[in-house]
Amino acid sequence: MKLNFRVIVFAAAILFGVVFSVPSLLQTDKGTKITLGLDLQGGLHMLLGVKTEEAVNSRLKAIASGINHFSEREEVLIDGLAADDESVRFTLLDGDDAPAMDKMLADIEGLSVVHEAESYRISLTPEAVQKTQKQAVDQAIETIRNRLDQFGLAEPTVARQGEDKILVELPGIKSAEEEQRARELISRAAKLELMAVDEERKMRAYTMTADEAARFGDVILPDAEKAGGKYLVREIPILDGSMLTDAQVAFNQNNQPVINFSLNSEGAQIFGDFTGKNVGNHLAIVLDGQVYSAPVINERIGGGHGQISGNYTVEQAQDLAIALRSGALLAPIFMLEKRSVGPSLGADSIKASLIALIGGFVLVFIFMIVYYKGAGIVANIALVANLFLIIAVMAMFGATLTLPGMAGIVLTVGMAVDANVIISERIRELLYQGVSIHKAIEEGYANAMRAILDANITTLIAAIVLYVYGTGAIKGFAITISIGILASMLTAILGTHGIYEMLETRIAKSKNVSLWFGVSKKKAAA
């Protein structure tokens, strides 16, 4: 027996394989492990779309809001301020104010202003529209990520997919209630607006149509608490949630959970000014288009604090506070694809594929020994090493094992013996031609090499294409197949060759090629 570089490399590979696959196999606490895909451990997978056109719309509203503030602060009188899906319009009452207004508008990026006599029509440039849409997706990803981080789930994934899609993966969702809660938290717009109630016409909230309200620059919003309740409020909000710095759950005197929010200095300034000027009027606290409360302003509210009270449970209040803290979604999201797998189904899938894996493994194992005897054992050693290597490499790269990935491993077991079969057949052939053991092994490997390489590379091409074009679980399959092919080339070509080299003198001495390569003696002699 003699050591050679092939055996040493092979032994190192086995050592590597065993060491790095142990954490995954035994599910130890430490070490890098294979992540189980959602289809195996259960969980929620969602592909979300973003209604980017609504982000453009709310950007226009925000611009209108800004113009409103400006006109009040600088005492520039304007009339008929309105915003729709494409533009913001208003008329200047005093033409002398035009330079000041133009200067203010010029400071806002991406606007195209059409200014005829005293009437203004402001819209976004195409670049600004595009930028806003992109920002809406970026911001949605950021917001959803923030919210999920605070939700307390293990390793949520939030990632951009393609141009305008968001992939959300939540492993560890155990029940339908939990899933529901997570989905609500994600999709909640959490858009907080403080709006002025139209004091002049508020009595007509129940009789007015939406179009009529729009003519007065108002909107009719439903009451969040009282079914059928309605409020008539000014369309342009006093301020919105973008100026929010914090939101926390607290309890009021009735021990009901409420949410206290704080505003940044700019927000506090605007809020203070507004409340100071409007003592005795109503202020509507609007969340996601519903009025939560509309208290009377008793005095100027400085400091920039406010409260949202509603009929929540503590849990709901907490989720709402999370949503407010992590920011509003600039644009609503919608579901493109959703897959949820219960943990029991995942466990069943693991069990079933393990049975298949072990069953297939045992069958191939026995078959190889019966058919090739000693060479079969060598091939089986390579096969086991191969399995460890796949697991180890997957664990190292943090790859995800999916159900198709499991099938990929099972398939690899079937195909991994291929190289050994080709090699063994070549060796047998040479032995029948009566060459020496040494020559049979060396030439057998040399002859087999080209075929094995060509065959594996073509399979690898298919696997790579599958990886590039696949999604989720299919990517997992492509990864396992690719790793399996590479590992089998290492173990089957290099590893077994090394073992034969090591045992060569012994095989030659024993002269028992039947025991070693399963060659029938009768034919060998012939």
Added chain:
Amino acid sequence: MEFFRQTKTINFMGQSKIAIAVSIVLVLLSWGILASKGLNYGIDFAGGTIVQVKYEGAAPIDTVRDTLATNPLYEGAQITEFGSPEEIIIRLKTSSKDVQSDMGDVTREALKGTGSFEVRRVDIVGPKVGGELREKGVMAMLLAILGILIYVAVRFEWRFAVASIAALIHDVSIAMGAISLFAIDVNLDVLAALLTLLGYSLNDTIIVFDRIREGVTASKSIELADVINESVTKTLSRTTLTSLTTFFVVLTLFMFGGEIIHAFAFTLLVGIVVGTYSSIFVASPILMWFGFNVGNYRTKLAEAARRRAEKEKMRSMYEQGTV
């Protein structure tokens, strides 16, 4: 042990006319089935919703059907047993876009009173995503074939590439014919199986081609038919053995891998059988039809070998400094 050792060369090419006739019939039949029955696109490609429900004990499938029939939301829903009598699957052609409302909850509510059950899986795929996945699937298939075509053409010769692609189309056609015939849901995993099949079938074909390439220089005969017969005979035991081990393994997957992996395993089972057959009986005759000439190829290989040797000589001379 040995099953497949052939001391005599088998005359495969003598049977090639029959084999090709059988293949053409099978392929045409598959195309016919595909054209008339079409593919049964699952929700991955067509979009829609599936809800998998597991009951404690046998699922009251008739009660479920009656209950859901009264609910307009479930109009046109297919309710079938899934893998075992305890489990059913509800398929809907529609999908909801709403993030907050969930078909799983709706179903849980709708099935109240039909027994004790658990909603184990809810998959919703919107039509847009389904369309995109379908496009990507076709792209993946074409790209894989193109990649393989280029690789084989470079490593062997263009006729080999054409012959292997013809064998591939043969295999994939028949596998898809079987999928259509048995009305298997075509989902992403079936696509994965078809792509694996591409790789696998090609694997087989290339091993044979490799032998032919080798046989061209080694064989005594200059007749392509003889070379092919010798090569196929020599690789026969490897082809059968590997196919057998893979077949065993996929069969265990098919039997014990659970319902979800069923379509995947089925596609592979058909593919392995057809792929093995095609690498022996289909790929090589095509090589003959395209007028592959042993003599020419031998000269070409000899020419390449001569050039290589010359280069070597030049290099060694250069290294010794005696140009």
